[in-house]
Amino acid sequence: MDRSDVSADLADILLTEQQLGERLDQMAAEIDADYRDQDLLLVGVLKGAVMVMADLARRLHHTVEMDWMAVSSYGSGTKSSGVVRILKDLDTDLTGRNVLIVEDIIDSGLTLSWLVSNLRSRGPRSVEIATMLRKPAAAKVEVDVRYVGFDIPSEFVVGYGLDYAEKYRNLPFVGTLAPHVYGG
Ligand SMILES: O=P(O)(O)OC[C@H]1O[C@H](OP(=O)(O)OP(=O)(O)O)[C@H](O)[C@@H]1O
Ligand code: HPA
Numbered sequence: 001m002d003r004s005d006v007s008a009d010l011a012d013i014l015l016t017e018q019q020l021g022e023r024l025d026q027m028a029a030e031i032d033a034d035y036r037d038q039d040l041l042l043v044g045v046l047k048g049a050v051m052v053m054a055d056l057a058r059r060l061h062h063t064v065e066m067d068w069m070a071v072s073s074y075g076s077g078t079k080s081s082g083v084v085r086i087l088k089d090l091d092t093d094l095t096g097r098n099v100l101i102v103e104d105i106i107d108s109g110l111t112l113s114w115l116v117s118n119l120r121s122r123g124p125r126s127v128e129i130a131t132m133l134r135k136p137a138a139a140k141v142e143v144d145v146r147y148v149g150f151d152i153p154s155e156f157v158v159g160y161g162l163d164y165a166e167k168y169r170n171l172p173f174v175g176t177l178a179p180h181v182y183g184g
């Protein structure tokens with residue numbers, strides 16, 4: 001098989017590039033309205049949120065700052081370990097800031113619930129979450145999310161920043177993998 005032919009690895013396309021873009025237009029309009037005349041710091045969670053951060057931020061009419069955190073709970077597998085590690089911390093002091101965490105996906109919720117309480121302890125004015133995807137049926141902890149792109153079924157998905165063993169992040173859409181990919 002041609003290892004560069006990614007379509008052979010996919011079972012289904014769940015959300016097309018166009019669907020993602022249209023939803024981002026709506027989310028950006030809501031965020032612009034909600035934070036009108038207010039300071040806003042976008043915090044992207046590496047690596048998965050790179051695509052949504054770039055596409056959401058450029059749709060905002062707001063003057064924002066952008067910073068990044070790297071945390072990892074999935075390693076190379078398809079299940080959250082539940083143990084969140086900070087691989088890279090923010091450069092920004094959060095005291096008095098309006099923080100909007102930008103994520104690609106909320107699955108078990110473990111990463112975000114840990115991150116929200118971590119950031120809240122740093123004295124911000126507010127902490128809210130924007131996520132492109134959420135799996136409601138997979139939630140192990142409830143996380144209060146202000147902006148959700150799409151609720152999706154509890155299947156492992158890739159693309160638009162989301163990886164399986166570090167691959168498929170560059171797909172412009174969200175899809176599911178064919179079983180042979182997990183088989184190795
Ligand atoms: O709700 P949860 O079950 O905690 O899962 C969500 C988290 O898992 C993924 O990150 P991952 O640890 O795979 O790091 P990555 O973004 O570098 O791929 C994803 O980007 C979220 O941060
Ligand atoms: O479905 C998923 N795909 C990729 N990474 C993830 N991290 C949490 N859930 C997922």
Ligand SMILES: [Mg+2]
Nearest residue numbers: 048074162163
């Ligand atoms: Mg990952």
